[in-house]
Amino acid sequence: MRDSAEIIVSDALLEWYDRHAREMPWRIGPADRAAGMRPDPYRVWLSEVMLQQTTVAAVRDYFLRFTTRWPTVQALAAAPDEQVMGEWAGLGYYARARNLLKCARAVTQNYDGRFPDSFEALLNLPGIGPYTAAAISAIAFDRPETVLDGNVERVMARLHDIHDPLPGSKPLLKEKASALTPAIRPGDYAQAVMDLGATICTPKSPACGICPLRDPCQSRVAGTQTDLPRKTPKKPKPTRYGHVYVAQSADGAMVLERRPDKGLLGGMLGWPGSEWNDAPAERPPFPANWKMLSGEVRHTFTHFHLILRIWTTDAADHDIPEHLTVVDKHSFRPGDLPTVMRKAYDLWRGQ
Missing domain, CATH: 1.10.340.30 (Hypothetical protein; domain 2)
Structure with missing residues (x-):
């Protein structure tokens, strides 16, 4: 009640x-x-x-x-x-x-x-x-x-002057x-x-003077509103590295690889490449005269930063392994690639 x-x-x-x-x-x-x-x-x-x-x-x-x-x-x-x-x-x-x-x-x-x-x-x-x-x-x-999203958590923490840090305070805020x-x-x-x-109750500089909950807000009375909600410090994101291989045949077709269903970019088409870790081995998808492009792709995922080096070759004279997908130039749409793979494509196109 x-x-x-x-x-x-x-x-x-x-x-x-x-x-x-x-x-x-x-x-x-x-x-x-x-x-x-x-x-x-x-x-x-x-x-x-x-x-x-x-x-x-x-x-x-x-x-x-x-x-x-x-x-x-x-x-x-x-x-x-x-x-x-x-x-x-x-x-x-x-x-x-x-x-x-x-x-x-x-x-x-x-x-x-x-x-x-x-x-x-x-x-x-x-x-x-x-x-x-x-x-x-x-x-x-x-x-x-x-409904409890980040905005609601902030309003509840300030309204009730709750200093227990997130995410541990979620049950109380709910x-x-x-x-x-x-x-x-x-x-x-x-x-x-x-x-x-x-x-109104924004993360920085909340507009308490025009807030409809100004009077009952306990943190405004205590002067602690800008300190809330407290959060447990996050660990810094690690950086991982990788190689990707961009190959185009003489008729303009692109050689792509479908990623495993589980994991990052699961089930999506992208460039064949290496593992993403601290020191990835070069792993060309087929034997060819691969050349590393100058520059690199930088992308940030939820839990880590990624730096990719881009390799390229003319794939026209090579047998393409069956596990790879050849997309003809009329069907290939860069916009269908995940963002990190499109960044690699843009770097390749610019060189």
């Missing part, structure tokens, strides 16, 4: 949201929602998957391209893997793109193209974890689920967020608290 203080906080936040809600291509604003419009669960799901560990500004154009090309979950389910991976390039975390297709196909095959409306059923779909299931349940179906989640308009509330964190 929510107490009166919790109700006051939730009501104040919803009143603020009704006036200041951000406009987003996947969102039904509070006025339209009050008029009876309901969000499309497909668009809510797609936006939430895209927004994981990135920003609204970075996602907006990707979302518009995806929904123009594949306006329904059935259309996405029927799309070739390579096309979806190509459109995803630049968003990173390609496992999300693979799970995107798996989820779209599961919804199409098992639920007749309609997303289930409960947290538990959503959680059983490929690529949907507790946060995404809660977000879809709340935003698309108005279920009173607790408990506080759950206590504030209303039974009425939970979808609007979920978006309101995320908007507050993104626009």
Whole structure:
């Protein structure tokens, strides 16, 4: 049972949201929602998957391209893997793109193209974890689920002046967020608290003077708001190295290799290459007169930095091993390559 203080906080936040809600291509604003419009669960799901560990500004154009090309979950389910991976390039975390297709196909095959409306059923779909299931349940179906992203964690830590560092404090922050989640308009509330964190209760220089939760905010009273949330220091990212081999035949075909389904860039086409480690051995994909290009490719993944050296040869007179894929010049699209492989292509093209 929510107490009166919790109700006051939730009501104040919803009143603020009704006036200041951000406009987003996947969102039904509070006025339209009050008029009876309901969000499309497909668009809510797609936006939430895209927004994981990135920003609204970075996602907006990707979302518009995806929904123009594949306006329904059935259309996405029927799309070739390579096309979806190509459109995803630049968003990173390609496992999300693979799970995107798996989820779209599961919804199409098992639920007749309609997303289930409960947290538990959503959680059983490929690529949907507790946060995404809660977000879809709340935003698309108005279920009173607790949505806890980085913005919400920051708001809760400051509102309650919680100094325990993340990620260890997540259970406590979720408990506080759950206590504030209303039974009425939970979808609007979920978006309101995320908007507050993104626009007012920002990581640096929070605008406490115009915050709708200014009065009940315990960290503002204590003067600790800019110190929160605390985080356990991260270990520095290591640097790994690798070699890739770019070969083009006389008729313009490119020689590519499909990466294993599991692991980074799983299932995607890229340039044949070495392992990525501290001291990778050169591993040409077939015997040839390989020449190393000047320059290098630098790319950062979630857990490490990568530096690649690029080798090239004329592959016209060589037998290409069966495990490699030869893509003719009319079918080859650099935009379908993952970002790190496209960087290698751009370096090769420029020399």
